[in-house]
Amino acid sequence: MYHEIALALALLLLAYVFAMLEINIEGENGWAAKLPTWRIEKHWLLDVFFGGRPLTGYHAWTLCFMMLIFHFPCLLLWQWSWPLEARIMGSFMLFWITEDFLWFLRNPAWGWKRFKPGEIKWHKHWLLGLPTDYWTFAAIGTGLLAWSFR
Known part of the structure; x- marks a missing residue:
């Protein structure tokens, strides 16, 4: 159980540090909106694998x-192994x-009050107050971790 707790704390710290880095890079303009990078706005694969968000060179x-x-x-x-x-x-x-959630919470231009559908244009699909990606990746990620520790 100590390994699982240490991993969770390390992931939280890593996500926090990376969110702070991205806040300093992107500022209030999320999803690399104002960065000098290429963008693919529409493609059916983006709907399937990227939640309908554009793919940017930055991302x-x-x-x-x-x-x-x-x-x-x-x-x-x-x-290397399959469990690993x-x-x-x-x-x-x-x-x-x-990291994405912390980007909103820690970004002075956003915060908890703006974390909702309609405010965040690049998160197109929401369920129970969260982007659907969060639910999907939480379920798959937790399942993979549980399997890896069995």
Whole structure:
């Protein structure tokens, strides 16, 4: 149980630090709206895999970078297994929804009061007060983590 608690705390800290970095990069203009980067606004694959949000160069490279960071310990330790991959991917999913939520809570231009449908244009689908991505990734990520620790 200590391992699970340590992992949860580390993910929370990592998400907090990355959210603060993104707040300093993006400011009040979320989803790289004012960054000098390319954007793909519409594509059916974005609806399936990205919640209908645009794909930006900033986010494409950020996702790749973080995926490599999450997998880097496998190279450091020269170990890999399916349970370890499940733990990595589950952690990766929980990291992103936590980081996204913290971006809103800690961003002076947003905060809790603006965290709702209609205010956040890039989160198009909501369920029970949260973007549907949060529910999807929380369920899949938690399932992967639970399986990895069995």
